[in-house]
Each structure stands twice: as C-alpha cells, then as structure tokens.
Amino acid sequence: MTNVDLNKIEQAVKMILEAVGEDVNREGLLDTPKRVSKMYAEMFSGLQMDPREYFSTVFHEDHEEFVLVKDIGFHSMCEHHLVPFYGKAHVAYIPQDGKVAGLSKLGRCVETVARRPQLQERITSTVADTIMEMLQPKGVYVVVEAEHMCMTMRGLKKPGAKTITSVARGVYETDDVKRQEIISFIQMS
C-alpha cells in the first residue's frame, strides 16, 4: 500500500462531508476521514499488486481434465459510482503439459483484481487473461455473478438484480461440449 496517499483521502472525505452539509467537527465524525482513508487503502489495495505473481510457482501434475474452483466470494467497487458490488466468481481451466497452479491462487487472483475500481466485465476478463498468460492452459472459463449496489440502493433501485458475466479463452471458446460441461458443474449446488 506504499503509493496510497492517506492524507489526501482524508481531506477528500472531509470535503465530501462538508459539501453534503455535515458538521465535520461533531464527535461521531471526527475520526471518519481517517477511517475511510484506511478503508479505501484496503479496498483498492489490488492497484498495488500484480495478480500474475500468484502464478510464478506452478506444480507439474499429470492432470488433463478441468480444474474448477467455484463460489469464490468477492467484494469490489464499481468504478462509476464507487459503491460496492459483490458476489461469486467461478474459475475453471484445463491444464496443458501438466502445468497446474495452487488452488488458492485462483481465489487470490480474483481477490486482487476485485480490489480495484472495477467493472464486472473487466474482473472477469482480467482473471481469465492472467491465467492464460501465466499457465498457458488449454482453456480458461470464468463466470462472475454479482449484485451491484449502484443498481439497488440508488438509480434503478432493483434489489436482487443479478449480473452474470463470462469469459471463455482457448478451447472453451471453440468447444461447445467442454463449455457446457463446465457450466453444468458451475450450476451444480
């Protein structure tokens, strides 16, 4: 978090509170700018990290079918409104030449990419492209399902509306049978 200017965030939060008509000196708000600055540093910590690093260690295992880690919970921040969107990611790949990653690294990749000002589509494609680049698998399929607070607590105001995005790379782009197979495992409860 070295490049995060906590002071600047504090000043900005103070200005927003003043601008909406709050008394920034009332007791309950005294520490709020500082708290919010630390919170933003945490929520945007993915900007300081490179998700590719999680795949610098790979294992060699003679496994030729898919690996799927599903229901990876995440929280992110909509880059248009700076309010949360959150849900689950499902990440699948088919190793090539026995090149497999530690299972936790798929979740770490999602977490890092999510902790940035984001669009759901970009989380989905960045995770898929990172795995394609680092593991050179036969294919990658990523599905993200999320609820966007910018559509529930404001604007459209439709609580429960869910957005689903998917990105297919490699064989998952061309092989309908393989894609259907992984979709059925993702849908399985």
Ligand SMILES: Nc1nc2c(ncn2[C@@H]2O[C@H](COP(=O)(O)OP(=O)(O)OP(=O)(O)O)[C@@H](O)[C@H]2O)c(=O)[nH]1
């Ligand atoms: N494609 C995409 N759009 C998103 C995402 N998160 C929020 N949005 C949308 O970004 C759009 C921004 O639209 P604008 O018209 O510029 O902003 P707005 O007036 O606040 O829009 P409303 O939400 O419709 O009130 C909205 O339609 C949001 O629903 C996302 O992850 N992906």
Ligand SMILES: [Zn+2]
């Ligand atoms: Zn939004």
